[in-house]
Amino acid sequence: MSLYTTEAPIIITCNKRLAPYLEQEVKDLGYKIEEAFVTGVRIKGTINDCIKLNLNLYCASQVLYSLEQFEAQSPDHVYNHLVKMAWEDILPDPGYFSVTSNVQHPTINNGMFANLRVKDAIVDRLRDKRGNRPSTGSELVGAVIHLFWKHDYAEIFVDTSGDSLARHGYRKIPGRAPMLEALASATILASKWDKTSPFINPMCGSGTLAIEAALIASKTRPGLFRDNFAFMHLQGYDKEVYYNEMYVLEDQIIEVPGLRILATDISEMAVNNARKNAIAAGVGDMIEFSVCDFADTEVPEGVNGVFFVNPEYGDRLGEIDELEETYGRIGDFMKQKCKGYFGYVFTGNLDLAKKIGLKAKRRIEFYTSTIDCRLLEYELYAGTRDVKITAPQEN
Structure with missing residues (x-):
């Protein structure tokens, strides 16, 4: 199964109060909004759709592709669920990945601990399957895995963006108090x-x-100013899909x-x-x-x-x-x-x-x-x- 062609929920996030404008952008690209909320929208699509979204959106922050939803009452529950997932089919070998999270749970008073449990589960799984330990770190320069965990509901995503899309990438000299x-x-x-x-x-x-x-x-779309997205660092990445989308962007100027x-x-x-x-x-x-x-x-x-x-x-x-x-x-x-x-x-x-x-x-x-x-x-x-x-x- 390829994530690039398999439909799943996609959450597109944005900064507070930008959601109405993000929603219209996503609709204009031909996607159906399944849910809109304060800091984003939810649609359904593939990671190939995520490529298009990353390249086109002016108002977005992250494009998150859902892998699984599950119940979790503790960090150990998160670890135990994630260590069973087939990360060897998602992350390349050799590879580098980072973990981010949005956690609201009474067992967690430091988001870094939640990130660590996610990282441990993925590393342990890959070491068991491949016999070597993948590289990890905090810099969003490779694959990015994102955990959303609120109360007993947890969802694990591939963050297909990496660095925030809200910074469009052309501004080399920001000046004083710059506007995002x-x-x-x-x-x-x-x-x-x-x-x-x-x-x-x-x-x-x-x-x-x-x-x-x-x-x-x-x-002129913001994606033209970036040459590194997290979707480029997943198993099965096809450069041709990305290049074809870039050609579309250039042609529509x-x-x-x-x-x-x-x-x-x-x-x-x-x-x-x-x-x-x-x-x-x-x-x-x-x-x-x-x-x-x-x-x-x-x-x-x-x-x-x-x-x-x-x-x-x-x-x-x-x-x-x-x-x-x-x-x-x-x-x-x-x-x-x-x-x-x-x-x-x-x-x-x-x-x-x-x-x-x-x-x-x-x-x-x-x-x-x-x-x-x-x-x-x-x-x-x-x-x-x-x-x-x-x-x-x-x-």
Whole structure:
């Protein structure tokens, strides 16, 4: 039996509050969602399907292929079940594997102990069957086995991703307080941007939002930036399947005539780094970078685009008094220069957001690191319609 062609449950995980955008991505790839939950979705498929998912998804973290479900009341139960599984049919010889886990059980107060019991079971099984001990370690550079264990329910997976898919791999110079690539993609997918009208991104920092916008518009998938996935280190891996999927990814990239993505920052170093990141992502020619105060950013007139900014919000960077003035200037800029646009402000400080002086039409929940955030959407009417200037209401 080949895992690459045998259907089983697949769990696709994501960071908190990205699940709705991940779910739509998975549907757009032609898969049926069997279950959606806070941090991911469940479908059914093969590891060949996992290859496609790993290469295509913007918002995902891991793609987990289920091997078995079982009951476990203790770490010994986990060991006793796993040592009977045919790991010699799953892991190559010679080979290297790592173990990760998500455990909520009263017998475990250190997740590393659960990982150790999984590792011991696999090592003992392979040593018995092959007469040699496989290499193991914490670096996710080979095969990865994942244990989910909650109460008495346990499930063992092959993690087909390895390193998290949420980091798309092109960003060589992250800058200060960088936005996670998967989060940036999700906020763009949550917006009303049509992928052809202007995308205006002041305070661009390391360029993540502008780069992700260019990738999404041109249908450039994150899988193009990685050359190592955990599925490559399993028994029966067929390079041709992977190469065929890569050819599909390359063929589907499109040009978007007339698209303008403008990214600015007051820091020359930030703009230089953002430009380098964009070149690494293959979209350097799609983004117009410039060094200026955000209020001097060009906004093309006579079109309906989006203004998208991720200002500091007082947790790690900047002082509150200065930021209050900045948020007020953001509101003034949107009112004066962005008529006919949708304005988006991503922030983790709703008190500062009040200083914008506009009423948000939508308040979309997101989460970054340990901070509860919102993507605030403002409809900036053109013509004679008055814009209401009131503070956003608290949730």
